[in-house]
Amino acid sequence: xxxxxxxxxxxxxxxxxxxxxxxxxxxxxxxxxxxxxxxxxxxxxxxxxxxxxxxxxxxxxxxxxxxxxxxxxxxxxxxxxxxxxxxxxxxxxxxxxxxxxxxxxxxxxxxxxxxxxxxxxxxxxxxxxxxxxxxxxxxxxxxxxxxxxxxxxxxxxxxxxxxxxxxxxxxxxxxxxxxxxxxxxxxxxxxxxxxxxxxxxxxxxxxxxxxxxxxxxxxxxxxx
Amino acid sequence: xxxxxxxxxxxxxxxxxxxxxxxxxxxxxxxxxxxxxxxxxxxxxxxxxxxxxxxxxxxxxxxxxxxxxxxxxxxxxxxxxxxxxxxxxxxxxxxxxxxxxxxxxxxxxxxxxxxxxxxxxxxxxxxxxxxxxxxxxxxxxxxxxxxxxxxxxxxxxxxxxxxxxxxxxxxxxxxxxxxxxxxxxxxxxxxxxxxxxxxxxxxxxxxxxxxxxxxxxxxxxxxxxxx
Amino acid sequence: xxxxxxxxxxxxxxxxxxxxxxxxxxxxxxxxxxxxxxxxxxxxxxxxxxxxxxxxxxxxxxxxxxxxxxxxxxxxxxxxxxxxxxxxxxxxxxxxxxxxxxxxxxxxxxxxxxxxxxxxxxxxxxxxxxxxxxxxxxxxxxxxxxxxxxxxxxxxxxxxxxxxxxxxxxxxxxxxxxxxxxxxxxxxxxxxxxxxxxxxxxxxxxxxxxxxxxxxxxxxxxxxxxxx
Numbered sequence: 001x002x003x004x005x006x007x008x009x010x011x012x013x014x015x016x017x018x019x020x021x022x023x024x025x026x027x028x029x030x031x032x033x034x035x036x037x038x039x040x041x042x043x044x045x046x047x048x049x050x051x052x053x054x055x056x057x058x059x060x061x062x063x064x065x066x067x068x069x070x071x072x073x074x075x076x077x078x079x080x081x082x083x084x085x086x087x088x089x090x091x092x093x094x095x096x097x098x099x100x101x102x103x104x105x106x107x108x109x110x111x112x113x114x115x116x117x118x119x120x121x122x123x124x125x126x127x128x129x130x131x132x133x134x135x136x137x138x139x140x141x142x143x144x145x146x147x148x149x150x151x152x153x154x155x156x157x158x159x160x161x162x163x164x165x166x167x168x169x170x171x172x173x174x175x176x177x178x179x180x181x182x183x184x185x186x187x188x189x190x191x192x193x194x195x196x197x198x199x200x201x202x203x204x205x206x207x208x209x210x211x212x213x214x215x216x217x218x219x220x221x222x223x224x
Numbered sequence: 225x226x227x228x229x230x231x232x233x234x235x236x237x238x239x240x241x242x243x244x245x246x247x248x249x250x251x252x253x254x255x256x257x258x259x260x261x262x263x264x265x266x267x268x269x270x271x272x273x274x275x276x277x278x279x280x281x282x283x284x285x286x287x288x289x290x291x292x293x294x295x296x297x298x299x300x301x302x303x304x305x306x307x308x309x310x311x312x313x314x315x316x317x318x319x320x321x322x323x324x325x326x327x328x329x330x331x332x333x334x335x336x337x338x339x340x341x342x343x344x345x346x347x348x349x350x351x352x353x354x355x356x357x358x359x360x361x362x363x364x365x366x367x368x369x370x371x372x373x374x375x376x377x378x379x380x381x382x383x384x385x386x387x388x389x390x391x392x393x394x395x396x397x398x399x400x401x402x403x404x405x406x407x408x409x410x411x412x413x414x415x416x417x418x419x420x421x422x423x424x425x426x427x428x429x430x431x432x433x434x435x436x437x438x439x440x441x442x443x444x445x446x447x448x449x450x451x
Numbered sequence: 452x453x454x455x456x457x458x459x460x461x462x463x464x465x466x467x468x469x470x471x472x473x474x475x476x477x478x479x480x481x482x483x484x485x486x487x488x489x490x491x492x493x494x495x496x497x498x499x500x501x502x503x504x505x506x507x508x509x510x511x512x513x514x515x516x517x518x519x520x521x522x523x524x525x526x527x528x529x530x531x532x533x534x535x536x537x538x539x540x541x542x543x544x545x546x547x548x549x550x551x552x553x554x555x556x557x558x559x560x561x562x563x564x565x566x567x568x569x570x571x572x573x574x575x576x577x578x579x580x581x582x583x584x585x586x587x588x589x590x591x592x593x594x595x596x597x598x599x600x601x602x603x604x605x606x607x608x609x610x611x612x613x614x615x616x617x618x619x620x621x622x623x624x625x626x627x628x629x630x631x632x633x634x635x636x637x638x639x640x641x642x643x644x645x646x647x648x649x650x651x652x653x654x655x656x657x658x659x660x661x662x663x664x665x666x667x668x669x670x671x672x673x674x675x676x677x678x679x
Contacts, residue, residue, distance in 0.1 A: 012361060013444045048542055052678070065544040073535035077467070079474040084467075091463045092543040094456075120474075136539075291675050343626045350623040357613035367609045370672045371623065374602065377668060378627055381661060385630035 001026050001175040002144050006056035007046055010199075016042040017053065018199035024192070026143075029166070029176040031207075033183050033219055034196030040179035043196070044069075044146045047177060060144050065093060068142030070150045074133035078122030082113060082132050085121060086139050093140035100139070107135040110165060127155045134162060138169075145169070147178040151185040163189055183219045187212040195222045228434035234427030241420045249413050265323045267414055271421035272315040273337070276344060277379065279309030279425065283351070284376020287369035296440070299365040302372055304432035306351050308425055313345035336386040343382045347375045361440065457552070460545040464553025469560055471530060478526050482519040482565045489515045490569075490576045504577045509639035512573055513632055516596065519565035520558070521621055524603040527554045528611040541677055551673035555604045555666075562596055584642045591642065591651065594658035595635035598665060602627045605669040608676045631661055 002024040009017040016039040024030045034040050045051040047058050048067055060067055076085045083104070090100045108114050111131040121129060130153060137145070145166070151159045166176060166189055178186050179196075187193070187207070193215060195203040203222045210218070249267050283302045290298040320338050321331040332338070351371050358364035472478060493511050531537040540550050570588070574581040581588060603624050610619040638654040 050538060050541055063544065064542060067542065069539070069542055071538070073538075075534065075536045075539040077471055077530075077534050077536065079471045080467070084470065088463065088467045089539070089543070092460060092540070092545055094544075291672075343629055346622075347626040350619075350626065353615075353619060353622060354609070354613065357610075357615050357619055359614075363612075366675050366678075367613075370605070370609065370675050373672060374605070374627065374665070374668060377664060378630075381630040381664075382626065384657060385633045 001061045002047065002177065003059045004043075004047065004056070005058075007043070007053045007058060008055035009042060009046060009051065009053045015039075015199045017046065019056075020199070020201055021056075022192075022194065022201070022204060024144075024175045024177060026173045026175055027170055028191045029170050029178060029189050030192045030194060031186050031190035032177065032179040032194045032196050033215075034179070034181060035223065036181055038196045039199040040181075040196055041148055042199075044148050044177065044179055048146055062143055065140070066143040068137045068140070068145045069148070070134055070137045070145065071148040072150075072152045074121070074129050074136070076121045076129065076132055076136060079120060081118050081120050082108075082124075082135075083117045085132065086136060089136050090139045095140050103139055103141060104135075107138055111135055111161060126153060127158050130154050130158055131161070134165070138165075143174060145174055145176040147176060147180075147186075149180050149182075150178065151180065151182070159185070183216045184212055187215040193218075195219055197223055225434055225438060228431060228438070231427055231429075231431030231434055234423060234430060236427075238420055238424035238427050241423065242417070245413060245417045245420055248416070263323075265319050267417040269316060269319040269323065270414070271418040272312045272319070273341060274418065275421050275425050276309050276312035276316055276341065279305045279312065280344060280347065280379055281376055283309065283372045284379075287372030287376070290365065290369045291373075294365075296361075296365065299368065300433050300436050300440075301429070302368060303355060303436055304429040306348055306355075306372070307432050308428040310345065310348040310352065311428070312421075312425075313341055313348060316341045317345060340382055340386045343386070344379070347378065351375060361443070457546050457549045460549035461552035461556060464540070464550055465556035465560070468527070468530060468554065468557035472526075472557070472561065478522055479561065479564060482522050482561075483568050485518055485522075486515045486565060486569045487572065489518075490572050494576055504579050505643045506640065508573055508577050508579050508643055509636045511577075512569060512639060513595075513636050515569055516562065516566055516592070517599075517628060517632065519569075520562045520596065520600055520603060521624070523558045523561040524600065524607040524624075525611070525617045525620055527558055527604060528608050529616075532611055537677070547674040547677060548670045550677070551604065551608070551670060554608075555601060555669075558600050558604050559597065562600060563593075566592055566596070579643050580645075581643070583645075587648055587651070588639070588642055591635060591638050591655060591658070594655060594662060595631045598631035598658060598661045599624065599628045601662065601666045601669050605673055605676070608673060627665075631658055634658055 004023070005021050007017045007020040008015075018039075020039075020043060022030065032040055032043065042051065046053045047060065048069060049058070049060075049064055076082075077088070080088070086104050086107075087100070090104075095103070104117075108117055111134060113128065113131055113135065116124060116128055116132075121132060124132065134150075147166075150162060154162060163186070170176065170189070170191075176189075178189065180186055188211070190207050193203070193205060193207050193210070194201050195218075203218065207215070245267060246264075249264050282305045286298045286302040286305065289295070290302065317338075320341070324333065324338075325331050351368065354371055355364055355368050358367055489511060493507070497507060528537070531540065541547070570581060570592075573579065603620065606623045606627075607620055610616055610623065613619055634654040634657055638651040641650050
């Protein structure tokens with residue numbers, strides 16, 4: 001579903017990506033852990049096509065239309081209601097009306113937002129905004145999901161819900177790449193684990209049943 | 225760096241030659257009948273005006289090619305050309321009123337050519353300010369290229385808009401095919417001056433180009449922050 | 452490039468912007484207040500025996516429209532930055548130029564709104580006859596507005612992401628406003644003075660050329676302002 005071959009990119013003298021290659025197939029979730037400044041966000045932006053890499057190529061089956069992005073920014077307009085926001089993004093993805101209504105209801109239901117559909121985003125609590133942002137990212141039913149520190153700012157409940165949502169979707173065949181600096185988050189979602197340092201994959205292997213603690217330990221050994 | 229030295233030499237030679245042109249202009253070229261000595265400024269004023277405008281066109285062309293090739297050399301050239309163009313605009317805008325005061329009896333008039341140069345100058349100022357306001361080099365180059373291309377396309381429109389002002393300006397007398405009204409020695413002096421200004425343009429641009437290249441090397445080495 | 456899709460996405464972006472503006476109403480209100488203020492203050496300061504209304508009105512009209520336009524253009528991309536939604540727009544499977552066209556449409560609607568307030572007020576406060584020339588006047592206003600709003604919308608995509616943001620846009624835009632504004636002011640003067648229409652056709656043509664050149668240029672250059 002998603003293929004990266006020999007990605008290289010630098011900003012001035014800073015090498016953000018240095019020969020990164022990997023593939024993620026349908027139903028798999030790759031979790032990339034690394035300290036701040038390791039090039040994780042750049043990696044996601046290259047995968048999304050927001051940055052053209054200086055070397056190598058990134059390919060997503062289905063192109064931009066197939067990508068969903070959950071970042072630490074909600075990308076919602078505060079003056080508009082949750083519904084209007086979802087509506088706007090759905091029409092940019094050419095989602096037909098009937099499909100939009102179905103997906104909107106299902107997402108709002110799963111995220112516990114049914115009662116907030118007609119409230120303005122600026123009036124919502126932080127946790128609710130985060131949930132609305134997740135609904136926004138999934139409104140066009142992306143086949144590939146890119147997650148940039150998705151758990152930052154989520155309360156425990158919302159984080160748990162997001163995890164549930166992600167594992168359900170992975171079971172339906174969605175491929176995901178998740179980057180975060182916090183090893184405790186998301187390790188159990190991953191089918192594959194990578195550690196990133198200074199633009200390189202220091203470790204890249206299937207999770208193979210490792211629990212969060214084991215992953216943490218491996219991370220410390222690989223990075224420190 | 226060699227390029228910087230070449231630029232300095234070209235500029236130095238240009239300045240010496242400019243002094244030479246003025247010796248010739250003051251001592252060996254006839255004094256214009258109605259304007260008197262004030263006319264001598266024309267050897268400075270007109271070539272500077274020509275190069276001020278040409279520099280903008282060159283900024284635009286370099287910008288077009290930059291957007292296609294993303295070659296940083298083109299961006300550096302565009303920046304250098306804009307800086308030199310700005311200086312030449314300043315020369316035009318200062319010599320104009322100096323000449324205008326005795327001849328027209330006023331420092332400033334909304335005359336077409338003077339106004340044109342003023343707007344050209346504002347175009348350059350905007351371009352340089354935009355460059356200064358963007359820290360990231362790649363983004364700066366792209367933004368500057370967009371503005372440079374717009375600037376180039378804007379030049380003919382400014383021409384069109386300023387020529388609607390009633391004018392006191394002397395009409396071009398150098399490039400009128402069929403009737404060279406300018407006495408031969410004046411024309412020679414003027415052509416010499418145009419040549420000298422061409423040399424000065426090249427010299428300044430080479431210097432600025434070399435300097436920005438050096439600065440980029442330093443930035444890349446992380447020794448200085450973003451300029 | 453499929454043009455129906457391009458325009459549909461552009462309209463989606465524009466209607467979203469207009470809805471946001473309609474909800475907050477901050478920009479349109481301050482622009483409207485400014486228009487009223489300028490028209491009133493100019494009336495206090497002028498000596499009707501020295502300068503006739505018809506001579507003064509065109510300049511005042513265009514000063515207010517220009518200000519309103521700059522206000523709108525500064526907001527266009529600020530809105531995306533505030534909500535950090537620009538990356539989302541760039542990620543969506545739409546042509547980059549539809550984002551530009553959407554912003555352009557929203558800005559034009561905004562400025563048109565201000566102009567619809569300004570023209571009747573001008574007619575009222577300055578006692579100039581507008582009705583007989585309403586058709587040509589509106590055409591003239593539309594043509595001139597499209598020109599500099601097209602350039603300004605392109606520039607605002609860049610300036611909102613620079614250090615000086617709102618300060619930089621008017622500086623960059625100034626030389627680009629001169630041609631359409633000078634033609635518009637001259638033509639408005641002729642119109643209000645009741646001169647025959649044939650006198651302003653030349654200006655209208657030039658404004659149209661300016662619009663075509665810069666809208667086309669902006670559509671092609673806009674992607675360069677957002678691609679990394």
